[in-house]
Amino acid sequence: GEDVEQSLFLSVREGDSSVINCTYTDSSSTYLYWYKQEPGAGLQLLTYIFSNMDMKQDQRLTVLLNKKDKHLSLRIADTQTGDSAIYFCAEIHSSASKIIFGSGTRLSIRP
Amino acid sequence: GAVVSQHPSRVICKSGTSVKIECRSLDFQATTMFWYRQFPKQSLMLMATSNEGSKATYEQGVEKDKFLINHASLTLSTLTVTSAHPEDSSFYICSARASILNTEAFFGQGTRLTVV
Secondary structure (H helix, E strand, C coil), rough: CCCCCEEEEEEECCCCCEEEEEEEEECCCCCEEEEEEEECCEEEEEEECCCCCCCEEEECCCEEEECCCEEEEEEEEECCCCEEEEEEEEECCCCCCCCCCCCCEEHHHEE | CCCEEEEECCCEECCCCCCEEEECCCCCCCCCCEEEEEEECCEEEEECCCCCCCCCCCCCCCCCCCEEEEEEECCCCEEEECCCCCCCCCCEEEEEECCCCCCCCCEECCCEEEEE
């Protein structure tokens, strides 16, 4: 079946790196995404990675994919207060017909 | 990125009435639109997938007669919550993709529905 799992909370100190982890079960996933949701708002696509890639970097964001372990991570370098949000990991179903989301990780920043 | 506009952003309605939520792709044609529901502090639950010009495909457990979805054009999909009840209160979010080959899904800002 389809399942995407994330830890619910992460707290980091401002300026440190944040690492948000995600595991998925569908081995035929073709694309994996990271979305950011600020309070009361919709979702903002942060980045995505093809399943045949190991890593993707985009400014402060680094995505690592371990396809063997079905593990995806998002690293945010130099975390700022504006990074406080819920981060959703998502995969596109193998039939490309729908996107399945994880539970979301609430990232909080402490001074 | 492309823009998806969802309207209204907030709505309060009385029990028993129906509410329509619109989702528009403003600068691209969306062959596929998705409707999600989000309960407080929970993830998004896919309700249905709609392709332009055809009937929506509902996920298991979602009542199609309760949540009517219309995708009449390539830029507009609507979700109508019929005979709303307080348990239908939730955050509803739509998403649109340009084509089945397109990797990105663009999201609306969501609609906070409160049924009193």
